[in-house]
Amino acid sequence: MKWCAGCGAHGVLSAIMNVLPETGVPKEKVVFVSGIGCSSRFPYYINTYGFHSLHGRASAIASGIKVANPDLSVWIVTGDGDSMAIGGNHFIHLIRRNIDVTILLFNNKIYGLTKGQYSPTTPKGSITKTSPDGTIENAFKPGELTMGAQGTFFARVVDTDPKMMRDVFMAAANHRGTSVVEILLNCVIFANEVHRDITGKDVRDDNQLYLEHGKPMIFGKERNKGLRFRNNKMEVVTIGENGVTEQDLIVHNAYDEDDTNHYRLVRMTLPDFPVAMGVVRSVESTAYETALYDQVDEAKKKAKIRTVDDLIHSGNVFESKG
Amino acid sequence: MAKNPRVIELDEVVVKFAGDSGDGMQLTGTQFSDTSAFVGNDLSTFPDYPSEIRAPQGTIAGVSGFQVHIGHKEVSTPGDQADVLVAMNPAALKANMKWVKDGATLIIDIDNFDNKHYKKAGYEEDPLHDGSLEGYNVVKAPITNLSRNVAMKHGLDVRTADKTKNQFVAGILYWLFNRDLKIGEDFLRDKFKSKPEIVDANIAVLHSGYNYAETIEALATRFQVDPMKGKEGLFRNITGNTALSWGLLAAAEKAGLDLFLGSYPITPASEILQEISGRKHLGAVSFQAEDEIAGICSAIGASFAGKLGVTSTSGPGLALKSEAIGLAVITELPLVVVDVQRAGPSTGMPTKTEQADLMQALYGRSGESPCIVIAASTPANCFNYAYEAAKLAVEHMTPVILLSDANLANGSELWQLPEVGKMPEIVPPRAQDNDPNYYPYHRDPKRLNRYWAIPGQPGLRHRVGGLEKMDLTGEVSNDPMNHQIMVEQRAQKVQRVEEFIPEQQVIGPDEGDLLVVGWGGTYGALLSAVKDLQEEGKSIALAQFNYINPLPRNTGEILSRYKKILVCELNMGQFAAYLRSKHPCYNYLQYNKVQGLPFFISELNIAFNDVLKSI
Secondary structure, eight states: OOTTTTTTHHHHHHHHHHHHHHTTTOOGEEEEESHHHHSSGGGGGSSSSEEOOTTOOHHHHHHHHOOOOOSSSEEEEEEIIIIIIIHHHHHHHHHTTSSSOOEEEOOOSSSSTTBBBOOOOOOOTOOOOTTTTOOSSOOOOOOHHHHHOOOOOEEEEOOOOOOHHHHHHHHHHSSSSSEEEEEEEBBBBTTTTHHHHHOOOOHHHHHEEEOOSSBBBBSSSTTTTEEEEEEEEEEETTTTTTTOOOGOOOBBBBOEEEEEHHHHHHHHOOSSSSEEEEEEOOOOOOOHHHHHHHHHHHHHHOOOOSSSHHHHSSSSSSSEEO | OOOEEEEEESSSSEEEEETTTSSOOOHHHHHHHHHHHHHHEEEEEEEOOOSSTTTOOTTTGGEEEEEEESSSSSSOOOOOSSEEEEESSHHHHHHHHGGEEEEEEEEEEEEGGGHHHHHHOOSSSOTSSSTTTTTSEEEEHHHHHHHHHHHHTTOOOOOHHHHHHHHHHHHHHHTTTTTTHHHHHHHHHTTTTHHHHHHHHHHHHHHHHHHHHHHHHTTOOOEOOOOOOOOOOEEEEEEHHHHHHHHHHHHHHHHHHHHHHEEOOOOHHHHHHHHHHHHHHGGEEEESSSSSHHHHHHHHHHHHHTTTTEEEEOHHHHHHHEEEEEEHHHTOEEEEEEEEEEEEEETTTTTTOOOOOOOHHHHHHSSSOOOEEEOOOSTTTTHHHHHHHHHHHHHHSSSEEEEEEHHHHOOOEEOOOOOOOSSSSOOOOBBTTTTOOOTOOBTTTTOOBBBBBOTTTTOOOEEEEESSSBBTTTTTTOHHHHHHHHHHHHHHHHGGGGGGGOOOOBOOSSEEEEEEEEEEEHHHHHHHHHHHHHHOOOOOEEESEEEEESSTTHHHHHHEEEEEEEEESSSSSSSHHHHHSSSSOOOOOEHHHHSSSSSOOHHHHHHHHHHHHTT
């Protein structure tokens, strides 16, 4: 294992190792595909089939693997540089196609393996090795990209919460279609505590909203804060103040086809809102490879041309007697 | 009133169809070619069209052409010059007069020969009356008006009716070559399957063109080109892109693998993606990726998962794929990369041919990254070399770059159908389930390939990737000596392919004055030019290379047997430079052309004679 001591990736790896046996998929049918970056060393540390590919291209390689053999359980491990910058195009197109793979997006908001340059998710204004005066770029939110690409599953977890990771990884594995799990991950060396406002023990209860389908959106150390709609906007309210009761709060519907609320949830940022955790969106939609092999089966059923020999003898063929 | 035309028997005829890019000349050319194939002529075709879908109408830049060479005798090129030219407008005439034989028959659509069109074409004088066409047999036919009238009677509106005029042209040609109209009708029925009203109108126009030709005095002779001699068996007319696609399908079937094509549309390779996308009934899967990179990466992924992974592209796309080809080299996975070359650099001339991607195919990657490189040399043998590319990729577990070009891709020729059952076996070197001795980089002693262990196979879990791997075990390794070993093993594996490919053949004397060397798609032109001089008694031979890396094992020996070597290429001398690096002890003369056009036999004749004279 060559991750730094204290790197958030260790926790993700052990969470995955706990989840995999529970999915019921035999080890030899599991494939981990990664791109380039710290996160992408992941396949070397887990005893399944693995493919450590090119920078940004894990989504494209994994698409080929899953489409080639839908029977495999395919996982993509990628980072914010790998999938939001150089691999951004493949990322959105994989989601648009809804190929049944799970993306574990290690978001530490920095380029770690190249030692500390800003990434597409680095907050605007951050000082990094390549932004000595602060970045002047707006940051991507992976959840927004997922929604924009008509994603069917998006969830967010933190690297320090094994139970949350376990539950969400299981949900992602069970989802049929592209599942995107954004993991807020700490880089101890180049962006230490970048997620501290969200994950710090002292603030996490007040600053995270853990979403569960069918349950009201409640958070806070005292479990007395929540979200409600007012004037077609979400707002944070306190239960017991101004006559607010639990009944006034929004009940999370992860299965809602309409992604408007899911969009709202993934965009929530501190300090005005808590950060949404857990499964934000999980809707049923035909996976790419299912539709593809339906077409293959249909074509085979109807075909008069069943072999290449049939093919070359079809149509305009004539005989010459010399 | 039927006349009684004179019939001239010919061994070969070249017909060129030329018009605006919306005039349907490609379709008429294909229809006439298929018909000629059906009646048993040998043939070779050359479509030449602008890269715009509808280039400015009536201008030289907008002229779309289709040339077909049919023969009672063997035909190996589309022909230098035409015996019959169809010109749908003045621009088509102007652009093509230099490619027409003296005394040729010119069929022109007189409806478009007016001052407006002359101006657009850049004519200062009316070419029909300035004496420039004297000596030609000019047939001035009101093609647009006559076909419009007929088609509108069949209920088409003016716009749609005008699209049938290519069938009027076809009708004239069917009469001129005494072809059975039924073959043309069948072609139309097949082409417009779902639109019966279009079929009816087109067939009516086809007949009216035929009847028109039968009546007019200007057509006093008919041509008769008898079925080819000396060839027996089943034949069809096929383009390079179709043949290449079918070769991949044949290889997949033979290897017991499903074909996976990951590609992105690009001229002139798109027809391969289109063809495979309609072959699901043979188990083939196409994946139209978001870009060239995803195309090849998906194919590599599919190959890792046990499919026959293929990606198809043209030069600029190959450039985008180069990093991923390196990944296939280091992961030692089978992969076929098809490059249908076009004139470059950059976007260049997308519909025009060139052979200038050779160096890119051989060396265009980071690191020591050897690939097998082979090239098809005729439209029909795109089938064989696609098959061979897949066989080498699978059996040697390494990427193979297959070079085609725009002329092979779109050109067609008569193809004698192979017996698929008798094609060489393709045996994937699969690892056995639960093999206790399996290591990812354990090599076959003969070919040096590693074994293909596929996700889903029990007991073979392993990781591959772009990082250098430890010999045998496949663990990540930065060990200096290990890197040396792995680089050498990958190079040896590719070099050793020379033991599994045929020796280079020479057409002509085993030794002599001049060896003409070519590679890939220039075969037809070089062969014709060499044969012409052989018939004159000159000491000249042709070595046309299909295997580029590695070269056939007898290459050096062949090169040593001639006084002069002339390397002919549609680039600035890339194969010549390659031969100089591989066999430096010979002197290589060059004949190079980069005009987006194939070689003409006439220019080769001059070039060969120049060298022969110097001996």
